[in-house]
């Protein structure tokens with residue numbers, strides 16, 4: 001038996017709903033083999049409103065992990081939280097050296113519930129070094145505004161404008177996640193491949209238990225690309241997978257509610 005293999009270059013969410021933890025659960029649910037290169041460790045302070053802190057991992061250790069995984073070979077990969085500019089540079093170097101083409105860039109800048117960019121210095125490096133290597137990038141509304149330098153995005157026309165700018169930066173495709181942040185009756189994401197704008201919609205769930213939704217979405221795209229789907233088909237499938245996970249989000253403690261990564265398979 002063989003399996004399609006995926007890599008996630010991302011951070012650890014100690015609380016288990018987002019980051020590498022979300023990616024591995026999503027890979028498993030989508031029947032691909034997941035390998036991990038850990039970039040940073042995120043912890044939350046239970047005595048200070050669950051405020052997040054990020055401890056990046058030494059770049060030499062990240063490189064050892066990537067060398068292990070890339071010696072095996074992969075069918076597709078994603079990036080998530082990247083920890084430092086050095087790690088972004090390393091990621092870009094490896095993607096080029098191994099000619100990796102199915103590369104999903106989830107340009108993580110913020111965690112939900114936090115109102116500041118966790119590591120502002122990483123935004124320019126992601127824009128300049130990683131977007132040109134992306135088969136697709138998956139910013140949320142805030143991240144799309146930062147990458148495209150449009151400022152806050154509030155409308156679907158604003159999303160279209162940012163999508164065009166993000167393709168000019170070199171990404172082959174983009175899906176901007178309107179999610180809960182867009183003032184719209186549905187949860188609307190905008191997919192753009194340079195020629196066609198496609199709105200992906202599902203019912204907006206009235207919940208705050210969406211921790212890890214973005215990681216789950218990008219990991220599901222990655223898994224479907226690894227299995228041979230087109231970028232558009234992989235994105236449509238990931239939207240459905242993530243919608244089910246959000247519909248069954250649950251309360252972990254008084255601060256956070258993760259999505260249920262296995263809901264799509266358990267409820268279909």
Ligand SMILES: Nc1ncnc2c1ncn2[C@@H]1O[C@H](COP(=O)(O)OP(=O)(O)O)[C@@H](O)[C@H]1O
Nearest residue numbers: 140177179180187188203204205213214217242
């Ligand atoms: N309340 C919600 N109901 C339904 N879908 C949602 C909701 N919030 C987010 N989504 C969807 O979940 C996916 C991840 O989006 P989002 O939560 O905005 O990303 P991130 O976690 O990176 O901020 C997108 O497909 C988005 O449309």
Ligand SMILES: Cc1ncc(COP(=O)(O)O)c(C=O)c1O
Nearest residue numbers: 011013018019111212213214215
């Ligand atoms: C390691 C890590 N990656 C990514 C994220 C972003 O998660 P989301 O999928 O909710 O955007 C978080 C948020 O806590 C995180 O801790």
Ligand SMILES: [Mg+2]
Nearest residue numbers: 108140214215
């Ligand atoms: Mg996100």
